[in-house]
Amino acid sequence: xxxxxxxxxxxxxxxxxxxxxxxxxxxxxxxxxxxxxxxxxxxxxxxxxxxxxxxxxxxxxxxxxxxxxxxxxxxxxxxxxxxxxxxxxxxxxxxxxxxxxxxxxxxxxxxxxxxxxxxxxxxxxxxxxxxxxxxxxxxxxxxxxxxxxxxxxxxxxxxxxxxxxxxxxxxxxxxxxxxxxxxxxxxxxxxxxxxxxxxxxxxxxxxxxxxxxxxxxxxxxxxxxxxxxx
Numbered sequence: 001x002x003x004x005x006x007x008x009x010x011x012x013x014x015x016x017x018x019x020x021x022x023x024x025x026x027x028x029x030x031x032x033x034x035x036x037x038x039x040x041x042x043x044x045x046x047x048x049x050x051x052x053x054x055x056x057x058x059x060x061x062x063x064x065x066x067x068x069x070x071x072x073x074x075x076x077x078x079x080x081x082x083x084x085x086x087x088x089x090x091x092x093x094x095x096x097x098x099x100x101x102x103x104x105x106x107x108x109x110x111x112x113x114x115x116x117x118x119x120x121x122x123x124x125x126x127x128x129x130x131x132x133x134x135x136x137x138x139x140x141x142x143x144x145x146x147x148x149x150x151x152x153x154x155x156x157x158x159x160x161x162x163x164x165x166x167x168x169x170x171x172x173x174x175x176x177x178x179x180x181x182x183x184x185x186x187x188x189x190x191x192x193x194x195x196x197x198x199x200x201x202x203x204x205x206x207x208x209x210x211x212x213x214x215x216x217x218x219x220x221x222x223x224x225x226x227x228x229x230x
Contacts (some may be wrong), residue, residue, distance in 0.1 A: 020071070021218075039059035041069070051098075057076035060137045073189075073209075082123075082213065084100065084113065085213055085216070086106045087108075087112075088109075088112070091104050092104055092105060092220070092224050093106060097133060098126065098136070098228040099223065099224065102120060102136055104125070105118065105120065105195075105221070114197065114199070115198065116177075116178065116199050117171050117175050117178055117197075117198035119171055119198070120136045120193065120195045120196075121136060121170065121172040121193055122136050122137050122138065122143045122186065122191065122192075122225070123140055123142050123144075123192050123193055124137060124139070124190075124191035124192070124229045124230060125140060125225050125229070126229065127210070127227065127228050127229070127230045129230055133162055136193075138195070138230075145192070147163070147165055147166050148183070148184060148185075148194050151183055151194065152187070152192045152194070155185050156185070156186060156211070156215065157182060157183060157184045157185065157211040157214040157215050157218065158183050158211070159180070159181070159182045159183070159205035159206060159211060160181070160205060160206070161179065161180060161181070162183075162196075166226070167181075170194075170196045171196070175198060177200050178199065178200060179202040180198070180199050180201065180202050180203070180206070180207060181197065181198045182197040182211070182214055183195070183196055184196075184207045184217060184218040184220055186221060186222045186225070188225075193222075194226075195218065195221065197214075201210045
């Protein structure tokens, strides 16, 4: 026997009617149920208003449900992002040298954060001048620092499209197809830098997205790099 057939055997329409007549305030204590019922009205203008009110209530209820689902998904996404960021930081802390920091950072951001390109440039010299400097060190007096002057002065991440000069400096020929970027400032007492996380998706990094976690990552990464910067 199907579930519908079982329900019919359990209670009849007459019994439902008798129950509602006995308890006429039943729907007053259950407005949620009333909003879900399809109740036709054909008794004139006064009842049409009731029908309109029920329709509005049902629409509001559906909007509330959708908004609740959206908030739940946002919360889940933020929690997942925080876990991935935490794992990245722990991995960076274990790095034995700046080259390992850069490699770990690039691989993790591409694999776990859906980045198509990642670039890091430090306007500083490496602490160990006897070894060849990684490409990430562009020198304290590099003129390209002017391209990021506002970002470095405010020390706040920004998102969106890059200027052509910025894009060419950070990504070179490999970044021609990058359409949206998150820029994260790096800094210490006497040096500054920038990390760029690029995507081919123009909607990946938008102006209205939160950048708090990116700011936190910039602070931690600056601290981790500090011993290897002159």
